[in-house]
Amino acid sequence: MRQHPPLTPIISALPSTVPFVGPEAQERDRGRAFRARIGANESSFGPSPRVIARMAGIARDMWMYCDPDNHDLKVTVAAHLGVGVENVVVGEGIDGLLSLVARMYVAPGDAVVTSLGAYPTFNFHIAGVGGRLVAVPYENDRESLGGLLAAVATDKAPLVYLSNPDNPMGSWWEAAELIRFIEALPETTMLVLDEAYSELGPTSALPPIDISRPNVIRMRTFSKAYGLAGIRCGYAVADAQVIRDFEKIRNHYGVSRMAQIAGVEALADQDYLKSVVARVASGRRRIAGIAEANGLKPLPSATNFVTLDCGDGAFALKVLQALLSRDVFIRKPMVPGLDRCIRVSVGLDHELDIFAEELPGALAAARGS
Amino acid sequence: MRQHPPLTPIISALPSTVPFVGPEAQERDRGRAFRARIGANESSFGPSPRVIARMAGIARDMWMYCDPDNHDLKVTVAAHLGVGVENVVVGEGIDGLLSLVARMYVAPGDAVVTSLGAYPTFNFHIAGVGGRLVAVPYENDRESLGGLLAAVATDKAPLVYLSNPDNPMGSWWEAAELIRFIEALPETTMLVLDEAYSELGPTSALPPIDISRPNVIRMRTFSKAYGLAGIRCGYAVADAQVIRDFEKIRNHYGVSRMAQIAGVEALADQDYLKSVVARVASGRRRIAGIAEANGLKPLPSATNFVTLDCGDGAFALKVLQALLSRDVFIRKPMVPGLDRCIRVSVGLDHELDIFAEELPGALAAARGS
Numbered sequence: 001m002r003q004h005p006p007l008t009p010i011i012s013a014l015p016s017t018v019p020f021v022g023p024e025a026q027e028r029d030r031g032r033a034f035r036a037r038i039g040a041n042e043s044s045f046g047p048s049p050r051v052i053a054r055m056a057g058i059a060r061d062m063w064m065y066c067d068p069d070n071h072d073l074k075v076t077v078a079a080h081l082g083v084g085v086e087n088v089v090v091g092e093g094i095d096g097l098l099s100l101v102a103r104m105y106v107a108p109g110d111a112v113v114t115s116l117g118a119y120p121t122f123n124f125h126i127a128g129v130g131g132r133l134v135a136v137p138y139e140n141d142r143e144s145l146g147g148l149l150a151a152v153a154t155d156k157a158p159l160v161y162l163s164n165p166d167n168p169m170g171s172w173w174e175a176a177e178l179i180r181f182i183e184a185l186p187e188t189t190m191l192v193l194d195e196a197y198s199e200l201g202p203t204s205a206l207p208p209i210d211i212s213r214p215n216v217i218r219m220r221t222f223s224k225a226y227g228l229a230g231i232r233c234g235y236a237v238a239d240a241q242v243i244r245d246f247e248k249i250r251n252h253y254g255v256s257r258m259a260q261i262a263g264v265e266a267l268a269d270q271d272y273l274k275s276v277v278a279r280v281a282s283g284r285r286r287i288a289g290i291a292e293a294n295g296l297k298p299l300p301s302a303t304n305f306v307t308l309d310c311g312d313g314a315f316a317l318k319v320l321q322a323l324l325s326r327d328v329f330i331r332k333p334m335v336p337g338l339d340r341c342i343r344v345s346v347g348l349d350h351e352l353d354i355f356a357e358e359l360p361g362a363l364a365a366a367r368g369s
Numbered sequence: 370m371r372q373h374p375p376l377t378p379i380i381s382a383l384p385s386t387v388p389f390v391g392p393e394a395q396e397r398d399r400g401r402a403f404r405a406r407i408g409a410n411e412s413s414f415g416p417s418p419r420v421i422a423r424m425a426g427i428a429r430d431m432w433m434y435c436d437p438d439n440h441d442l443k444v445t446v447a448a449h450l451g452v453g454v455e456n457v458v459v460g461e462g463i464d465g466l467l468s469l470v471a472r473m474y475v476a477p478g479d480a481v482v483t484s485l486g487a488y489p490t491f492n493f494h495i496a497g498v499g500g501r502l503v504a505v506p507y508e509n510d511r512e513s514l515g516g517l518l519a520a521v522a523t524d525k526a527p528l529v530y531l532s533n534p535d536n537p538m539g540s541w542w543e544a545a546e547l548i549r550f551i552e553a554l555p556e557t558t559m560l561v562l563d564e565a566y567s568e569l570g571p572t573s574a575l576p577p578i579d580i581s582r583p584n585v586i587r588m589r590t591f592s593k594a595y596g597l598a599g600i601r602c603g604y605a606v607a608d609a610q611v612i613r614d615f616e617k618i619r620n621h622y623g624v625s626r627m628a629q630i631a632g633v634e635a636l637a638d639q640d641y642l643k644s645v646v647a648r649v650a651s652g653r654r655r656i657a658g659i660a661e662a663n664g665l666k667p668l669p670s671a672t673n674f675v676t677l678d679c680g681d682g683a684f685a686l687k688v689l690q691a692l693l694s695r696d697v698f699i700r701k702p703m704v705p706g707l708d709r710c711i712r713v714s715v716g717l718d719h720e721l722d723i724f725a726e727e728l729p730g731a732l733a734a735a736r737g738s
Contacts, residue, residue: 002556002581002582002583002584003556003557003583004583004584004608004610004611005474005527005528005556005557005558005559005583005584006474006527006557007473007474007614008472008473008474008475008476009476010476011472011473011614011617011618014617014618015617016613016614016616016617018438018616018621019621020437020438020621020622021437022434022436022437022438024436024438024440025436025437025438025440028440037433040433040434042432042433042434043432044432045432046429046430046431046432047428047429047431047432051428052428052429052431053428055424055425055428055431055627056424056425056426056428057425059416059420059421059422059424059425059428060415060416060421061415061599062415062416062421062424062596062597062598062599062600062631063411063412063413063414063415063416063596063597063598063599064406064409064411064598064599065391065409065411065592065598065599066598066599066601067391067393067394068389068390068391068394069387069389069391069393069394071393071394071397092461092620092622092623093620093622093623095620095621095622095623096620096623099620103377103380103497104376104377104380105374105375105376105377106377107377107378107379121621121622128472128617128618158374158375159374187371187372187374188372188374188375189374190374212371213371214371214372214373214374215371215373215374223434227431227432228431228432229431229432229433229434229435229626230430230431230432230433230434230435230625230626230627231431231625231626231627232435232622232623232624232625239373241373242373244385245376245380245385247385247387248380248383248384248385248497249380249383249497251461251462251464251465251468252387252388252389252464252490253389253461253462253464253490253601254461254462254464254465254601254623255601256599256600256601256625256627256628257598257599257600258424258599258600258625258627259625262431
């Protein structure tokens with residue numbers, strides 16, 4: 001038995017468990033495909049037909065490396081948001097950008113503040129740099145702005161994470177409240193404001209983009225409303241110096257040529273986006289109606305999913321399992337306080353039909369077991 | 370003027386200069402497209418027609434996230450190489466995997482050994498974790514196996530990088546010599562063996578894959594012979610424990626759905642690969658002939674480019690500039706010893722026609738200036 005080259009102390013201390021289980025892995029384990037894929041907050045409506053045609057047309061160009069500057073996509077994003085090109089960085093989804101932010105602002109042992117039950121991939125990347133997570137409980141199913149601020153102060157955290165609209169609860173804060181939160185943050189604390197669902201909620205929940213404030217990074221994605229989760233492309237908007245700092249460590253050839261071009265085309269088709277937003281709103285109403293008809297309480301949502309209150313955690317887990325066994329892929333939060341819920345993404349009509357058909361049986365099975 | 374949240378000491382110490390200039394950036398600066406794109410060692414022959422058709426066909430499926438396990442691609446790679454699925458990890462190109470290896474094995478201040486003038490992206494990622502690069506000069510236009518070994522021992526390096534076949538010189542070591550090198554390495558030193566060009570050189574340069582040796586990571590890519598640089602997909606093969614350690618920090622959703630499926634299809638079309646390998650060999654002969662007809666010395670190459678000895682660094686730089694100004698995109702090594710050369714990638718026939726037409730004028734201009 002030969003010796004292994006030693007890992008660094010930070011990496012050596014990390015668990016070997018793999019934290020991400022995709023629906024494909026579940027299908028492989030089950031030996032059977034899901035009939036409704038409404039668990040990963042994907043957009044079943046797909047990308048714009050213009051985007052699909054463009055991607056198909058450029059498949060043969062994939063022998064060329066991507067532009068390491070992401071120039072055309074940055075120009076398009078900047079024009080779309082009314083900021084400068086120097087205020088935009090593109091990454092391999094928000095996930096890729098979160099990994100970079102962790103490395104930029106978090107030294108080993110530093111406290112990092114998030115909400116208990118918020119995006120696990122953020123936590124994963126903080127652990128990856130040896131950061132110490134401070135998780136603040138949700139309050140009334142919203143991330144607690146006061147609690148986050150207090151934790152930042154107590155733990156002198158260089159970094160705090162907030163998603164708005166929120167995943168997994170679907171809740172949101174109005175812009176005025178977020179602005180107060182931002183103004184109350186220490187200048188030495190960087191805020192990652194994850195706005196993956198920004199296109200799908202009320203515009204009143206989006207503070208104007210203020211790139212003069214050097215301790216806020218806004219992150220958005222093509223994975224949700226734009227229906228392009230599979231191409232892996234997100235972007236961050238911030239003060240120009242902050243954006244330049246990303247250049248120091250990002251994988252410059254990380255975002256595919258396909259993704260860069262698809263992103264440009266997706267932003268150009270705002271009519272399609274509007275149609276998706278309308279269909280998502282309609283789907284949310286339908287999910288809420290199905291839930292209410294079955295005695296579950298739908299929470300208000302500014303996203304492309306609806307979180308359904310099942311009453312308590314043990315029962316909600318049984319409902320999840322019963323739906324999975326009926327070939328309906330959904331997910332649920334697992335932390336205390338949120339674990340009483342299941343989370344159902346807006347799918348196509350026929351997928352919500354299947355959900356409506358299977359929910360009564362799943363509830364009965366959960367009650368009987 | 371507001372304060373910026375402080376960067377970590379490691380990131381703060383890094384330069385803000387952006388090290389990657391793509392041909393697109395040069396075209397934007399020039400305001401004019403290149404007529405021959407033969408500078409980035411891409412495969413102008415493109416991906417297999419089967420791969421192109423498959424990519425076009427799945428464009429509409431891009432609303433779905435990628436499989437975070439990269440399961441199907443790992444199974445295909447494993448079968449192709451005769452190793453287990455547990456011996457394969459997939460990343461956003463070799464670049465993405467190099468970034469992870471740096472974080473896994475290099476603590477701040479650790480020495481990392483490479484060759485002076487070898488892959489700059491490796492150096493970039495080592496700098497990104499605060500590693501200290503020890504760069505060993507090439508010997509006779511090959512990476513110096515003896516020099517690398519000596520440096521590893523002197524500096525107690527936890528990590529050493531070797532590309533075989535080599536970029537930017539096109540040279541290679543035979544398998545027997547590499548095996549001796551590997552056997553002489555300390556067990557505590559991890560070797561990254563970058564085999565991006567492995568399909569394009571003699572098979573005698575590829576040691577059998579030995580996953581029982583825990584201090585060797587072999588890296589390969591779809592960017593070169595498979596003609597898929599734009600999709601960003603590479604893989605590493607190693608001991609199962611080493612592969613599990615990648616799971617601790619990799620961006621699990623980093624490799625796009627498009628890339629995973631294209632990779633599977635590309636490996637399935639080995640007939641196309643063989644045709645590309647033959648065309649590349651023919652292109653190398655043509656570039657060598659053009660060089661010799663113009664008094665330049667082509668170096669032997671096991672890659673999809675030919676490095677041409679122009680005599681001295683100042684002259685070679687002028688030749689590069691003269692070719693760029695004639696709309697021929699090529700590159701050249703810049704470090705002492707290698708800088709006497711320019712590097713020309715195998716392109717399509719019409720691109721090599723342009724190179725043949727423009728080289729005499731470029732040489733004359735370089736001599737005259």
